[in-house]
Structure formats: C-alpha cells, structure tokens
Amino acid sequence: MFRILANDGIDPIGKELLEKAGFQVDTTHIPQAELAEGLKNYDGITVRSATKLRKELIDACPNIKLIGRGGVGMDNIDVDYAREQGIAVVNTPAASSLSVAELVFAHLFTGIRFLQDSNRKMPVEGNTKFNDLKKAYAKGIELRGKKIGIIGFGRIGRETAKVALGLGMEVLAYDLFAVPSEIELVLGGNVKVSCPVNSVSVEQLIRESDFISLHVPFAEKPVLGKEEFAQMKNGVGVVNCSRGGTIDEDALLEALNSGKVAFAGLDVFENEPSPRADLLTHPKISLTPHIGASTNEAQERIGTELANLIIDYFNNLKA
Incomplete structure (x- = not known):
C-alpha cells in the first residue's frame, strides 16, 4: 500500500x-x-x-x-x-482558475465603490457621520466600457478576461506566448459567444489600461515597479492575485499615496505570512489572505x- x-x-x-x-x-x-x-x-x-x-x-x-x-x-x-x-x-x-478570476473582480468591485474603506468606517462612524461617509464614497465608477489590462494570459488570465468581457469591458492582454484574438464565453442557458481580445505589448497595456490584473509566476524582478507606475493612467486600479513580489510594494504605496493609483486589491504579499503593516492598514487597499483558490x-x-x-x-x- x-x-x-x-x-x-x-x-x-x-x-x-x-x-x-x-x-x-x-x-x-x-x-x-x-x-x-x-x-x-x-x-x-x-x-x-x-x-x-x-x-x-x-x-x-x-x-x-x-x-x-x-x-x-x-x-x-x-x-x-x-x-x-x-x-x-x-x-x-x-x-482553480475561475475562483481566482472571480476574486479579481471581488477586489475590483470593492475598489471602484470604496468598500474596503466603507466597511472599516461604517461600524464605528456610520451612526454619527452617515452623511459625511455618504459624500466621501459618492464618486464610484462602473466597470462596463473600461479597459482591463491582463498581464499573463494563461488559464487564470483567460478566465479573468471572460468575466471582464461578460461585464462589457475591453480586454488588453499581454503574455510571453501567443495571445488568441478571441475567446469563447459561456453565458447563462449555455449560450456561447466569441469575444475579441486585444494582444498588446506590456508597455501599451500599462499606458492604456484603466485597471491592471497580474497573472504571472514569481520572478526575481517585480513586474510592476516605480517606472511602470509612472507610465500608468492617473486613477488606475491594480489587482494582484498571482504571487507576492510581482509588485514592488514600496512603489505601490508611493503611487497610492500620490493618487496615481486609485486603489489596489491584494491577495498576495512579498513576505507572507507576515505582510507589512502599512499595506494592511492602507485605506485604498482591498485585502485578502491568499485565498484565490479557496472556494x-x-x-x-x-x-x-x-x-x-x-x-x-x-x-x-x-x-
């Protein structure tokens, strides 16, 4: 045996x-x-x-x-x-591809409607500063019609693209290997639809995306560092459900504090299982403890x- x-x-x-x-x-x-x-x-x-x-x-x-x-x-x-x-x-x-992709959008929906901060403040200020909080969180945006850049277009990247396309987003995809020009969505009632995917350079993706999601393995050098953040649109949202270390955390905090990055969603961290405190307490970061596959x-x-x-x-x- x-x-x-x-x-x-x-x-x-x-x-x-x-x-x-x-x-x-x-x-x-x-x-x-x-x-x-x-x-x-x-x-x-x-x-x-x-x-x-x-x-x-x-x-x-x-x-x-x-x-x-x-x-x-x-x-x-x-x-x-x-x-x-x-x-x-x-x-x-x-x-686990679909579960990780859905978590990406949990972070995106959280970020565009300030839920990470609202869920912290409502329990302690909701009954005394309700109207102030309502005003503070009044400038949310929608995902439909926006561009999502997906860095790494393997199984998880493609599942993320399918969710995005189903929401009416435009997908910009980058990978070291060939990116398909379209992918098939399976909608409710088993309706199948082919949707276009734009294969772009990583530089174009970083410049043009409204939101960026990472789906790459660990590398010695971060995929997103100070130089990459400087090239992004103002107010971009960034999500990392891949591996800790693929984003330079110092550069991310600097970009969040300057307003260059509107929000971040992090499921992974450089020094798990002890993430740095300034990430965990930042009001513009949606946080989960490496649970992408945990459904x-x-x-x-x-x-x-x-x-x-x-x-x-x-x-x-x-x-």
Whole structure:
C-alpha cells in the first residue's frame, strides 16, 4: 500500500478517491521543521503554498516518489531538482482558475465603490457621520466600457478576461506566448459567444489600461515597479492575485499615496505570512489572505484532479 501525506490538506472527495484506489492518506499536518523525519514514512506528498519542498528536504527523503501541488504556482518546490532525482512533480493548473478570476473582480468591485474603506468606517462612524461617509464614497465608477489590462494570459488570465468581457469591458492582454484574438464565453442557458481580445505589448497595456490584473509566476524582478507606475493612467486600479513580489510594494504605496493609483486589491504579499503593516492598514487597499483558490468548488476540482494524477502515476509505476 502506498502512503500519501496531504500536508496542507486535500478535499474529502480527493481523499476518498485515493482511499478507494488502495492508498493510505494522512491529512495530519507535519510542521516544516519536522518534515525531513516525518516524510520518511511516505511514498508521496501533496502540498499547497504553505509547505516548502527544497533541495535539502528532497535529499533527506529519497523514498518520496511523487510531489503533488494542489493549485498552480510551484515556486515552493524545487521542481527541476526533484525531477532530476526521478521524483514526479504534478500540479492542477486549471482547477482553480475561475475562483481566482472571480476574486479579481471581488477586489475590483470593492475598489471602484470604496468598500474596503466603507466597511472599516461604517461600524464605528456610520451612526454619527452617515452623511459625511455618504459624500466621501459618492464618486464610484462602473466597470462596463473600461479597459482591463491582463498581464499573463494563461488559464487564470483567460478566465479573468471572460468575466471582464461578460461585464462589457475591453480586454488588453499581454503574455510571453501567443495571445488568441478571441475567446469563447459561456453565458447563462449555455449560450456561447466569441469575444475579441486585444494582444498588446506590456508597455501599451500599462499606458492604456484603466485597471491592471497580474497573472504571472514569481520572478526575481517585480513586474510592476516605480517606472511602470509612472507610465500608468492617473486613477488606475491594480489587482494582484498571482504571487507576492510581482509588485514592488514600496512603489505601490508611493503611487497610492500620490493618487496615481486609485486603489489596489491584494491577495498576495512579498513576505507572507507576515505582510507589512502599512499595506494592511492602507485605506485604498482591498485585502485578502491568499485565498484565490479557496472556494468549495475549486478545492473539490483540485482534490479530484490531484487524486487522479497520483493514482495514474503509481498505477504506471506498478505496471
């Protein structure tokens, strides 16, 4: 019997699929400092973003045959090194795309109607300064007809584009790879509609977008820094539901304080799990604690896909 440690949890449906296939699945979390010893009892491990699987840990656990990442980004795993050691590394890139895209728009709707600040002030000032708050939040805007720039047009970027197009927005897309000229939307009643996408340079996207959403992996250099903010429209809104470090947080705060950026929506931060206080308390920032994939539907899809990948791998191993 193969033993799998789901160190950051797995949806009950995924766990059930594995157990029906003859696997033993443990969901008790082993702290990072104890993993080198604890993993010696397992044939495979599944993680999300919390557990780190670096070279030293991989070397300490030669019995591990598979690493599964529930989600998209694998910057918490030394993927190339693991594969060099003959360890399979799999992830579930499609399962959480819609959930992340919807969170982008939760942040956008929050920002254009000042909800992040209103939700802080109404409980303490709503009964004494109601009309003042009403005046303060009276200049909201609509998303329809505006341009959204999507940097990174993979699965999540495309799902974000579909939501935007459904709202009547114009999509400007940039990616290192080819961007399709149109994408298909599935509307209510299973009505399918093809909508245009404008493929542009990252420079044009930054200059022309009313809102910018990041969907790129972690890089050594931020995608949006001081130079990029200077080129943006005045009053732009910026959302990051990709990876911490893809936005220069100092430059973002400067742009927010100057009014260059009207608001930001952040689901990810440079130094998780301890984001800096001046971000967390800023009145123009909508905040969530890295929950892009944290919907019941996404977790069920992730668990199912991950379980099937694990089952297929170990079945082929036995064959």
